[in-house]
Amino acid sequence: MNAARGFPAFPPQRAGARFATSWWGRAWVKAMEDTSLDQVLLRKGRAYAKTGQVGPITVSPGRIAAVAESDYDTVVRVEQLTDAAWERFLDQVAAKAGHIAALLDRDMPHDLVEAAADAAVPLLPTVGDLEPECSCPDWGHPCQHAAALCYQTSWLLDADPFVLLLVRGRGQRELIEALQQRDTPAPVLSGVPAGAAFAMGVPPLPEPPPYDVPYTPPALEPAPGVDVTALGVLAASAAWRARELLLRGRLPELTEYQDRVRLAADHDLDLGLGAAVQAWRYGGAGGLDVLETAWTPPRQDLARAQALLEAGWEDEQPPHVESWRNRWTLGPLQLRYGRDGRWYPFTEHDGRWWPAGPPERDPSALARYEATEMT
Known part of the structure; x- marks a missing residue:
């Protein structure tokens, strides 16, 4: 059966x-x-x-x-x-x-x-x-x-x-x-008998390749119809992807837009993506997301952040916070909570909020730093 x-x-x-x-x-x-x-x-x-x-x-x-x-x-x-x-x-x-x-x-x-x-x-x-x-x-x-x-x-x-x-x-x-x-001849299977394979033991693995070797761009000669600069950027991008794959065993999943911002940030390309490039340099895909997307975090996350903000000012009066979804505005500073659990600082320039630094888990660290910078 x-x-x-x-x-x-x-x-x-x-x-x-x-x-x-x-x-x-x-x-x-x-x-x-x-x-x-x-x-x-x-x-x-x-x-x-x-x-x-x-x-x-x-x-x-x-x-x-x-x-x-x-x-x-x-x-x-x-x-x-x-x-x-x-x-x-x-x-x-x-x-x-x-x-x-x-x-x-x-x-x-x-x-x-x-x-x-x-x-x-x-x-x-x-x-x-x-x-x-x-x-x-x-x-x-x-x-x-x-x-x-x-x-x-x-x-x-x-x-x-x-x-x-x-x-x-x-x-x-x-x-x-x-x-x-029916005495049908069994199919011939190539390989090593299981007993012999187990008797061999486990051979040592080769040493992993070095990950800290600096990338050397290829020497590309100008050629008709070939953008040598763009080709060099693509070669550097391929090297970065290979290194990520070796280090982490996988590649980050990026949209076409995210990958374009990454290339502009890594290679100082002028693609008209100023704020996006700055956000990527500070926080990668997470920094780009908080720049362009507003979302509503869980209440417990916001309550924990509020407690950290108040504790960070000890006996002083914490600054007034105007909150909207994942964005807290403290005068000239705005903190944006990312889906990765970190707070990203933004400052206002020409009527627009721009990424101002790397993110922190504790929002009070960003708020006090900004207050110190402005005094």
Whole structure:
């Protein structure tokens, strides 16, 4: 008896994500779409699938199930192959050594499906082979929830054709065991035996590359149609990204605008981004965010900051604060609370607030510093 296989819910997909890139996955989708009589429900199903409104999927012989939007129990049933049909299918797999190797490589050979069909073994579903069920009140066949489940199942089939075989009644382990009983040559797997690999022990890792080597810009010769200065900036940016990846194992996620500000700040480029460049130099993406975005912090964060501000002035009277969302104005100084938990100082120039220094966790440190500077 095959154990059911569980798959985690698919997260929302990017715009333009496709269903079924494999030929057998597309055949699955076609069987479902050709059965449907309602294109509106299919469109809803595609939207539900791409926006992650289907829960974890369970695949078992003859059955694919999930809980969809609003906790609807959704099932798609597929007829299982008979024992006799499985025997004929195993004959086709055993007839060519490359068939099982291709399946293990997560490929479904065309000639295997065609040979199985010639032996009256229908692996891929056609019109009417998929039987959807759903606890929602919609009478569509399939409803949008069952359609979404079928669309997401095509992704599972793309990744592993053994999912299709499991739905038809037998999974990978049972298939391999049945082939071994037929004295089918096992696929040749390259590598080192596990015992020998464990006996080798863990080899020492190489020393990490040096991170503190200063960047040396390449010597670029002028060339027709080539902006050498821009090319040098791009090379320096690539070096910075490589260093960040080595140091932290990941790159910060920047929008196109943020990356343009970063380049202008790092390379003194005149792109008309004065305040934004200054904010980036003081606080990076966090400094740029407080420059351009007002937001409402949690009350407990503001209460803690108020207590720090009052404590910082000890027995003196703290300055009057005009507060609005994440912005506190103390006369000529404005403190802006960032989403990173730090306060950023701003001073007024020509009727506009400009970044005035690096951020601090304690707003009183910024307020007292400014008061000292102005006396």
